[in-house]
Amino acid sequence: MVDLFSQYVKIKPLIDGAIQEVIDTSSFIKGKQVATFEANLASWLGTKQVISCANGTDALQIALMALDLKPGDEIIVPAFTYAATAEVIALLGLIPVMADVNTTDFNLNMDSLEGAITPRTKAIIPVHLFGQSSDMEPIMALAEKHNLSVIEDNAQSLGAEYxxxxxxxxxxxxxxxxxxxxxxxxxxxxxxxDGGAIYTDNEELAVKIRMIANHGQKVKYFHQVVGCNSRLDTIQAALLDVKLKYLAEHLAARREAADYYFRALKEATAFRLPTQNENALHTFNQFTVTVEGNERNRLQSWLKEKGVPTMIYYPLPLYKQEAFSGYVQSGFSLPNTEQLCQSVLSLPIHTEMKQDTLAYITETLLEFR
Ligand SMILES: Cc1ncc(COP(=O)(O)O)c(C=O)c1O
Structure with a gap:
């Protein structure tokens, strides 16, 4: 599905040099590379503050912790996402409320989102799934109307645009x-x-987030709030700073592979290709097709037989996960999420896809009957 080693080999001297520099100074935690990377990422994104942390799940948890929410407050999430999005809500004693997604772009469905709002709703977490932005303009308008905070789960879509x-x-x-x-x-x-980051234009919020990610302290050994230990270590920051310089190139390589799929598979009838919204620049963290008529599993087995790996992101709606059974009434169901869990299939996509690999995958897909 991915080829991380070939990507590394291309920039090996730079990565190795950055790692060695950290080892030479042995400043493994909060070394100068952490602040440098945060500043460079902030400028790449066009945001005021980036606060790095230990992983994407912590990023979501810390963001929620910074919002002064109370147990029982409701946070709306799409039901078709990775569990982490809802997990952190539950961990903090908040209530994850699940909304449906679109069958086209797999992102939050506006009608379902609006229908999920109650007087207890305090925030929405739109997930930019598989590399493409949610429809943020109506989401922000709805949030403003109901005075809700919006935390974007951008785990899969760094570099995507809206x-x-x-x-x-x-x-x-x-x-x-x-x-x-x-x-x-x-x-x-x-x-x-593992690594993650939180970003915001709100300076006040940024101070709080930085404090929460570092045991609730601004000044060492003076703890103002209950926080957590969530830091991006210096080695990761140093190599991420190198990779950030190649991010535009890597995103272009993903789009090129996606373009190949679109061109080669345009006549395919056994499955539907992913939707690219006109107002969104897709980064293709995943290239996910949908297969109608209960044929998805057969297609997956066929591809496996031919040596083509695939993944099912995600086989089960959040509300059917045992961990979240306490948050929904029995029989709760969202039609589009149900349909997608039965029909999605993600094909290999990464920055190092070779033309002959793409040719083999697409030819094999077109042979499927
Ligand atoms: C949508 C989404 N949210 C959150 C996360 C959590 O990120 P991490 O694995 O870095 O904790 C992921 C990771 O796969 C994800 O896909």
Whole structure:
């Protein structure tokens, strides 16, 4: 599904040099590379503050902790996402409320989102799934109308863009009040382990977030709030800073592979290709097709037989996960999420896809009957 090693080999001297420099100074925690990377990422994204942390799940948790929420407050999330988005809500004693997504772009469905709002709703977490922005203009308008905070889960879509109706263009994660991302190795900007970041234009919130991520202290050993130990270590920051310089190139390589799929598979009838919204620049963290008529599992087995790996993101709606059974009434169901869990299939996509690999995958897909 991915080829992280070939990506590394291309920039090996730079990565190795950056790692060695950290080892030479042995400043493994809060070394100078952490602040440098945060500043460089902030400027790349066009946001005021980036606060790095230990992983994308922590980023979401810290963002919620910074909002002064009370137990029982409701946070709306899409039901078709990775569990982390809802997990942190539950961990903090808040209530995850699940809304449906669109079958086209897999992102929050506006009608379902609006229908999920109650007087207890305090925030929305739109997830920019598979590399493409949620429809942020109506989401922000709805949030403003109901006085809700918006935390963007940008774990899968660093570098994606969204264009507003006035043609203003913004990177995902910088549109809501807080953006969260993950540097998990397979993400658009991946490190060599776990890592994450939180971004915001709100300076006051940034101070609080930075404090929460570091045991609730601004000054060492003086703890103002209960926080957590969530830091991006210096080695990860140093190599991420190198990789950030290649991010535009890596995103272009992902789009090139996606373009190949679109061109080669345009006549395919056995499955539907992913939707690219006109007001969104897709980064193709995943290339996910949908297969109608209960044929998805057969297609997956066929591809496996032919040596083509695929993944099902995600096989089960959040509300059907045992962990979240306490948050929904029995029989709760969202039609589009149900349909997608039965029909989605993600094909291999990464920055190092070779033409002959793409040719083999697409030819094999077209042979499926
Ligand atoms: C949508 C989404 N949110 C949050 C996360 C959590 O990120 P991490 O694995 O860095 O904790 C992920 C990771 O896969 C994700 O895909």
């Amino acid at each position: 264009t507003f109706s006035d043609k203003k263009n913004k990177k995902t994660g910088t549109i809501g009040h807080i953006g969260c991302t993950s540097f998990f190795p397979t993400k658009n900007l991946g490190c060599f382990g």
